[in-house]
Amino acid sequence: MSDSSNLPGQHGDGTGESRGAVDLSAGHHLEASPDRLPAHFPNPGLPPHQHRHGDDDPAAAKRYERQVASLFLMSMVATVLFAVAYFAIDDQSVITLPIIGNVLALHVALGVTLGLSLLGIGLGAVHWAKTLMSDEEVVEERHPQRSSEEDREGFVAILEEGAESSQIQRRPLIKYTLGGALGLFAIPLGLQLVGSLGPLPGNDLSTSLWDSRINGRKRRLVRDPEGTAIRLSDVTMGSVFHVLPEGIDETEQPLNEKVKASVLLVRLDEAKIKSARQRSWGIDGVVAYSKICTHVGCPVGLYEQQTHHLLCPCHQSTFDMTDDCKVIFGPAKRPLPQLKISVDGAGYLVADQGFAEPVGPSFWERG
The missing domain is CATH 2.102.10.10 (Rieske [2Fe-2S] iron-sulphur domain)
Structure with a gap:
């Protein structure tokens, strides 16, 4: 048989009772001690919001906006170069690269331009989120899952708040350059999916x-x-x-x-x-x-x-x-x-x- 007096956190006297026990039914909390754990942990709260340069300085925000737009413009230029290389470079031309050796020039050009196009969109989105979008932490309390009119209206309000927080309406330069970068990025996909299938058989x-x-x-x-x-x-x-x-x-x-x-x-x-x-x-x-x-x-x-x-x-x-x-x-x-x-x-x-x-x-x- 096991000895209940040897259970951790208890000091038994052989009577089945623990000395120093606290009645939790009345809402009492255990005090922290080396051999006892607290019944509840205090709410640590949220760390204070650290303001960024773009939050308080309009000139810095404008500078970040230009940087994000420049990255999207880089993506647009790379996408256009992808299309130019696709039609202008002979698919049999070979170049020699260090370490790699002989490779097709067309493959190198398409890979580099497509990579720069994706890189511009990715870096622009990250820089936008880090410098201009709202980064304040919020707490969302748990609630029963249900779908009501109030929830739907609240969801729409959240979307509108997110759009406002992203400042995309206030930053038309970012809006238009992002749209251009994403729109032009459809060109490589179209060329690969349609153009690379080869010409129609005709006769x-x-x-x-x-x-x-x-x-x-x-x-x-x-x-x-x-x-x-x-x-x-x-x-x-x-x-x-x-x-x-x-x-x-x-x-x-x-x-x-x-x-x-x-x-x-x-x-x-x-x-x-x-x-x-x-x-x-x-x-x-x-x-x-x-x-x-x-x-x-x-x-x-x-x-x-x-x-x-x-x-x-x-x-x-x-x-x-x-x-x-x-x-x-x-x-x-x-x-x-x-x-x-x-x-x-x-x-x-x-x-x-x-x-x-x-x-x-x-x-x-x-x-």
Whole structure:
């Protein structure tokens, strides 16, 4: 059994009572002593407010206002320089920096100007708060949480008092320069989010190597990557060929030309083809479609022979090859463009014309 006489803060005499105990029920306070803690601590209060130069000296306040405005102006100038550097500096220009070595000049210019733009806004806001905004401490007593008309009116009054305390209405120079700095800072964000996406495709996705002829004749369909021509008899029921146009040369044509011209060739049961146009653009059930998904341009290369569905592995867009390759599942919104094919005199499959519509995902200029 434990001995209650050994509990801290008590001096027991074996009777279960503590000598020197004070009845707290009557509101008495314990006096501080080495072996006792006070029941209540005195309110230390708030330290006296230390006035700053700007609080009492209008000339100092005006000087601080000019300093804050200068920082916001620095941010504005840096933002403008960011935009100038974005358009004026070649993205392949290289400069050599100490320790770092060779870096792209554009990256350095954008990083420095964007950093100065943010620094000007941040330092200006801090200097404004430290020198001009009210810094008097206030005590807010705890109260039950409720929402009443009086509370709403009080909240509005606090906001108005805060606006008055910030002196933003009395300091128009700060108000206008802060607005200019924050407004211009949207330029780098806009350039990065919109401008860096690259130019609109224009007519680039509407044309491909299938639109041109080679040596005055229609281009044959050749296997990728072997480059061998395909006869109609080579395409058996259910077989799949990854196809490129004859004459493609990766050393002469850019990679995007190969991508745009990539085609999937499949033989279907003609009785299962639902579209008359699809049947007329193929031959004996052999049809050719662009491999570029109309969602975000991933390669569509997974063919399910039983359902005749094409699946994009990136986001699971699914196309029905028996019905103009229309979308039956997934985020894609357009069917895959079909390539019109026929057979030449030697029995090889050729492209009669290019795709009837642009390949790849939708874009602003697309109808």
